[in-house]
Each structure stands twice: as structure tokens, then as C-alpha cells.
Amino acid sequence: EIVLTQSPGSLSLSPGERATLSCRASQSVSGSHLAWYQQKPGQAPRLLIYGDSARATGIPDRFSGSGSGTDFTLTITGLEPEDFAVYYCQYYVNSPITFGQGTQLETK
Amino acid sequence: EVQLLESGGALVQPGGSLRLSCAASGFTFTNFAMNWIRQTPGKGLQWVSTFTDSGGSTIYAGPVKGRFTISRDVSKNTVYLQMNSLRDEDTAVYYCARGSYSGWFLFDHWGQGTLVTVSS
Numbered sequence: 001e002i003v004l005t006q007s008p009g010s011l012s013l014s015p016g017e018r019a020t021l022s023c024r025a026s027q028s029v030s031g032s033h034l035a036w037y038q039q040k041p042g043q044a045p046r047l048l049i050y051g052d053s054a055r056a057t058g059i060p061d062r063f064s065g066s067g068s069g070t071d072f073t074l075t076i077t078g079l080e081p082e083d084f085a086v087y088y089c090q091y092y093v094n095s096p097i098t099f100g101q102g103t104q105l106e107t108k
Numbered sequence: 109e110v111q112l113l114e115s116g117g118a119l120v121q122p123g124g125s126l127r128l129s130c131a132a133s134g135f136t137f138t139n140f141a142m143n144w145i146r147q148t149p150g151k152g153l154q155w156v157s158t159f160t161d162s163g164g165s166t167i168y169a170g171p172v173k174g175r176f177t178i179s180r181d182v183s184k185n186t187v188y189l190q191m192n193s194l195r196d197e198d199t200a201v202y203y204c205a206r207g208s209y210s211g212w213f214l215f216d217h218w219g220q221g222t223l224v225t226v227s228s
Contacts, residue, residue: 035214037215043220044203044205044218044219044220044221045153045203045215045218046218047208047214047215047216050208050210050214051210056216057216088152088153090153092211092213092214092215093211093213095158095167095169095213096155096169096170097155097169097213098155099152099153099154099155100152101152102152102153
């Protein structure tokens, strides 16, 4: 089973700033096998990024993904008020599917 | 518009059973894998089970294997999760999610979730 560890656990930033969220895998995975989701309070997660940094339908280009091997990053450039939420990474190619524990992005 | 609507969540005693339903609309149901994922404050998001698209195979996470059964009714565009021998640790919000064109386990649409509470 691939264990995903996200850091930091929480991040306080202001609108307009750049957010960098990390996801580390317990063994090497292809970047094509990692996805990122956003979850707001009371809502289901929403797919943001998958594969080799492809954005899901309707996701603005301020969201980008990068990384390889065991270290992956979600970057949000120019934070908008609606971006403050919890973000999860996910390994999605083979069972068992796993998620990271999440990073809470808070308004400073 | 893709829509997924879960139902069936309830309070149930340990050892009991429950069946969750997820009614799908807005897409060709048989062309996509369907999944159940659960979420708890303590353990976060956990993938539970998948019903694949083409061959109709079923896949389960270790903690639920042998206790949970996923199935689908194509005449009703509905996927089910039969949960037996429920335990306290099965308490969670259960989400239904569609697998994307890019993979069974890449969840591109989610329902709103249904709460299952296992407690005496």
C-alpha cells in the first residue's frame, strides 16, 4: 500500500499569495498516478489535478501540479477567497487506493 | 449535468446491516466505474469499493472485504453498497463517486454523501 503524507498540516496565507502544498509517497510513483482534490466545509471533494498535471474540467489555471518519484506539489498562484479549503492528494492507479491526510489552507 | 444522489444512511447497531443507494443521472451509466468512498474526522478519506465499467468486476478495500458488497442496477442507473456486520469504525460519511475516463479510481464527480453511524 502506498502511504501519502501531506505537509504542512495547515497553512495560513492571505489572498493574492502563492500556496505550495506537499505530498510525499512512501514509494516511488509516476506523476501520472497522483491526483489532487479540494474540499470545502459541508461539501464533497472536488477533483482539481490528475495525471501529468492535467486540470479537471472548470479548474482555473492558477492551480498546477508538479513532482516525480516520491515528492509532489500542488501550487496555487494568486490565492482567491474561494481557494481556502482542505486539499488532499490521492494515488489512483492500483488498489488499494489511498489518500493523504489533507492540508488545511486557512486565511491569514 | 452529472448528478449522484446517495441515500440510505442511518443509525445502526454494531453487527447490523444497511444498504446505501446512489442514483446516477446525466451520463451513460454503464460506461463508467462507480465507487464508494468514506470520510471520518479521524481517518480522513478512505476508498471503500469499486464496480468497474466494462467487465462489471468488484474491488474492495481490505477493512470491508467480506462484509460489504457493491452492486449496480443498470435499469435504475443505481449503485448500491450492502454493508453487513457493521462495526463502530464503519461510522462515516459515505460518498458515491464516478470513476473518470482516465481511470476507475479517479473520482471526477461526487454525490453529497450520506451519514452512517454505527453505535449501540
